[in-house]
Amino acid sequence: MTDKHNPRLLRVALDVMGGDFAPVETVKGGVEAARRGIAEVLLVGDAGAVNAELGKHVVADLPLRVVPSEGCITENEHPALALRKKPRASVAVAAQLVRTGQADAAVSMGSTGASMAAAAVTMGLLPGIERPGLGGNFLGLAPKTTILDLGSNVDCKPSQLLSFGVMGAAFARTYLKIPNPRVALMSTGAEEAKGNKQVHEATPVFKASGFNFVGNAEGMDVFTDRADVIVCDGFVGNVLMKFAEGMGATIAELLKRELSKALPRETVEVLAKKLWESTNTAKVAGGPLFGVNGIMVVGHGASHAEGIAGAVQMARWCAEAGLLEAMRQDLAKIAPKVAS
Amino acid sequence: MTDKHNPRLLRVALDVMGGDFAPVETVKGGVEAARRGIAEVLLVGDAGAVNAELGKHVVADLPLRVVPSEGCITENEHPALALRKKPRASVAVAAQLVRTGQADAAVSMGSTGASMAAAAVTMGLLPGIERPGLGGNFLGLAPKTTILDLGSNVDCKPSQLLSFGVMGAAFARTYLKIPNPRVALMSTGAEEAKGNKQVHEATPVFKASGFNFVGNAEGMDVFTDRADVIVCDGFVGNVLMKFAEGMGATIAELLKRELSKALPRETVEVLAKKLWESTNTAKVAGGPLFGVNGIMVVGHGASHAEGIAGAVQMARWCAEAGLLEAMRQDLAKIAPKVAS
Numbered sequence: 001m002t003d004k005h006n007p008r009l010l011r012v013a014l015d016v017m018g019g020d021f022a023p024v025e026t027v028k029g030g031v032e033a034a035r036r037g038i039a040e041v042l043l044v045g046d047a048g049a050v051n052a053e054l055g056k057h058v059v060a061d062l063p064l065r066v067v068p069s070e071g072c073i074t075e076n077e078h079p080a081l082a083l084r085k086k087p088r089a090s091v092a093v094a095a096q097l098v099r100t101g102q103a104d105a106a107v108s109m110g111s112t113g114a115s116m117a118a119a120a121v122t123m124g125l126l127p128g129i130e131r132p133g134l135g136g137n138f139l140g141l142a143p144k145t146t147i148l149d150l151g152s153n154v155d156c157k158p159s160q161l162l163s164f165g166v167m168g169a170a171f172a173r174t175y176l177k178i179p180n181p182r183v184a185l186m187s188t189g190a191e192e193a194k195g196n197k198q199v200h201e202a203t204p205v206f207k208a209s210g211f212n213f214v215g216n217a218e219g220m221d222v223f224t225d226r227a228d229v230i231v232c233d234g235f236v237g238n239v240l241m242k243f244a245e246g247m248g249a250t251i252a253e254l255l256k257r258e259l260s261k262a263l264p265r266e267t268v269e270v271l272a273k274k275l276w277e278s279t280n281t282a283k284v285a286g287g288p289l290f291g292v293n294g295i296m297v298v299g300h301g302a303s304h305a306e307g308i309a310g311a312v313q314m315a316r317w318c319a320e321a322g323l324l325e326a327m328r329q330d331l332a333k334i335a336p337k338v339a340s
Numbered sequence: 341m342t343d344k345h346n347p348r349l350l351r352v353a354l355d356v357m358g359g360d361f362a363p364v365e366t367v368k369g370g371v372e373a374a375r376r377g378i379a380e381v382l383l384v385g386d387a388g389a390v391n392a393e394l395g396k397h398v399v400a401d402l403p404l405r406v407v408p409s410e411g412c413i414t415e416n417e418h419p420a421l422a423l424r425k426k427p428r429a430s431v432a433v434a435a436q437l438v439r440t441g442q443a444d445a446a447v448s449m450g451s452t453g454a455s456m457a458a459a460a461v462t463m464g465l466l467p468g469i470e471r472p473g474l475g476g477n478f479l480g481l482a483p484k485t486t487i488l489d490l491g492s493n494v495d496c497k498p499s500q501l502l503s504f505g506v507m508g509a510a511f512a513r514t515y516l517k518i519p520n521p522r523v524a525l526m527s528t529g530a531e532e533a534k535g536n537k538q539v540h541e542a543t544p545v546f547k548a549s550g551f552n553f554v555g556n557a558e559g560m561d562v563f564t565d566r567a568d569v570i571v572c573d574g575f576v577g578n579v580l581m582k583f584a585e586g587m588g589a590t591i592a593e594l595l596k597r598e599l600s601k602a603l604p605r606e607t608v609e610v611l612a613k614k615l616w617e618s619t620n621t622a623k624v625a626g627g628p629l630f631g632v633n634g635i636m637v638v639g640h641g642a643s644h645a646e647g648i649a650g651a652v653q654m655a656r657w658c659a660e661a662g663l664l665e666a667m668r669q670d671l672a673k674i675a676p677k678v679a680s
Contacts, residue, residue, distance in 0.1 A: 141587065141590050141591065141594070142590070151528055154528060154535065154536035154537075155536050155537050186579060187575075187579075188491055188494060188574070188575055188578040188579065195494065195575070196494035196495045196573075196575040197494075197495050218578075218579070218582045219578070219579040219580060219581065219582030219583030219584070219585070219586060220582045220583065220585050220586030220589075221586070222583060222586060222587075223586040223587065223589070223590045224586070232579075233536075234528070235527075235535070235536040235576070236575070236576055236579055238528040238558075238559070239526060239527075239558070239559040239572075239576055239580065240559060240579065240580070241559065242558045242559030243559030243560065243562060243580055243583065243584070244559070244583070244587060245559070245560050246559060246560030246561070246562055246563035246564070247481065247562075247584060247587060247619075249560075249563070250481050250482070250563045251481065251588075251591055251615065251618075254481070254615070254618070255595075255611075258611055258614070259599075259611075262603055262607060263602055263603065267602060271595075271598055271599075274598070275591065275594070278591075278594070279587075
């Protein structure tokens with residue numbers, strides 16, 4: 001461990017108290033990220049617990065620092081209330097480090113609701129955003145397709161859907177390096193007449209936005225090249241994401257049964273794992289919160305060290321790529337159009 | 341071909357003019373169904389075309405009859421308008437055969453919209469139903485889970501969702517032989533507070549229904565044993581169904597790539613086909629229309645003879661199991677509760 005700052009390294013604040021395997025795996029993942037030179041990692045957590053875990057690793061000269069916090073917000077707590085009661089909780093301190101410019105991005109594997117509340121309250125929201133969104137290229141099988149919202153905004157007005165489209169396009173352009181991303185609305189058919197009331201109300205708003213709107217996408221278009229960004233409300237996105245997880249796991253079991261006689265057990269296990277990961281990207285890496293005025297990557301609670309290092313990597317890439325500035329600029333362009 | 345009626349055989353009216361490969365594959369599928377003794381098949385179509393196709397098969401003594409119709413409604417036509425213009429179109433005549441008691445069930449691989457319009461106009465709707473629904477145990481990977489609606493009712497009131505639940509439960513009880521099926525609402529979390537406005541409004545209506553309502557299901561619960569019937573609006577159902585198709589096809593391609601070196605090509609093809617079929621049941625068999633006063637099974641336009649015979653089989657099973665009577669009785673039970 002060192003205080004020597006490497007000026008080229010971005011600084012990522014890692015909430016090491018959040019997640020199912022915190023602080024053991026979170027500290028391990030943070031150490032791993034530092035060792036690989038992904039970022040300077042600020043380990044945010046109860047000092048005693050973090051230092052005890054750090055003692056298990058060789059960390060001399062690694063770009064690591066401990067930033068003490070007090071307590072943690074669990075899945076079972078009401079995010080906003082818990083945040084008020086525990087303003088020094090790990091996720092809140094991590095968000096504050098970004099807010100005050102001491103970190104370039106934050107990462108948490110803890111309660112998604114708490115991460116969203118901490119980010120929204122501490123970092124603030126981007127102009128025109130009412131509530132942060134979750135999204136990204138969540139499916140390994142469709143690594144170029146950005147989908148949002150994935151669950152935080154369940155009933156959406158057209159202006160909210162448009163803001164998802166704009167932020168998703170900024171993500172696709174900066175993080176996925178897709179020039180001029182094509183934005184589509186998730187619907188029940190390609191024709192404009194298809195879809196529900198929400199889609200019909202959103203269509204003219206998207207058309208008037210000046211963004212690269214390509215009309216409706218359908219469920220299979222997550223896997224086709226029809227659009228780079230597919231916008232849906234958080235209800236549909238959440239159902240899809242969990243459906244994909246369930247389907248991936250079920251197919252992995254089917255494959256194990258079907259292949260166990262024809263192939264060596266290890267080959268089958270590797271293939272099933274690959275498939276599982278391809279359908280559960282959110283579980284192994286994470287995604288940024290969309291619409292908060294700072295970068296916070298939220299990962300799945302069940303992540304182990306490898307997944308946590310991956311989330312730190314993603315946070316760094318988002319910061320490096322200028323994701324936040326791109327979203328801010330693009331949201332400003334639509335601001336006059338969606339003002340209600 | 342014969343006029344000898346086998347009193348034990350149910351009679352299924354098959355629209356042989358509908359579908360991508362009509363009348364070649366539809367007639368072939370009807371002949372195959374008759375040959376297997378699935379049903380007495382009434383081949384409904386332009387007499388010349390049907391007889392020309394029948395000439396290619398040995399049909400002596402098979403329980404088959406030709407019922408002449410005039411023309412066909414295509415995917416590109418507006419269902420209701422086309423139906424008015426062509427009242428003797430194949431799908432309309434098939435529906436009329438059921439209406440007049442000359443057939444026990446109908447099957448069409450043609451335009452789903454036309455099948456729905458023909459069934460609704462000709463057979464009428466069950467009490468309390470405003471528009472037919474599509475659904476069933478559509479996914480081979482989850483053969484015991486009934487989901488509806490899959491696309492025809494995109495914006496739903498609580499009373500509509502409840503009628504889907506009731507009809508889905510009748511389907512699960514009679515067709516899938518599941519006693520006292522558990523009905524759930526598709527949502528974003530198991531807790532009652534989770535979900536969107538639609539789910540929150542529907543929950544008390546489901547609770548008061550007297551049916552076996554087990555609360556919310558999530559996307560992955562299509563594959564778990566949490567519920568037998570999962571109710572969603574047709575927007576969510578349609579997106580899910582098409583997403584499953586796309587994901588199944590993508591995984592099949594992934595498997596071909598991954599396994600092509602380790603296993604013989606034929607083994608891989610068989611496995612990929614099995615997987616594809618498990619994720620595209622709707623394409624190989626079909627599902628009944630929910631809410632019309634008669635049994636009509638709609639299958640995928642791309643079906644070949646085997647899939648068409650399967651749809652005839654399904655129509656027979658639905659009729660034999662008393663699906664319609666079960667739906668009618670159960671809808672009557674909720675009628676006083678959902679009257680608005």
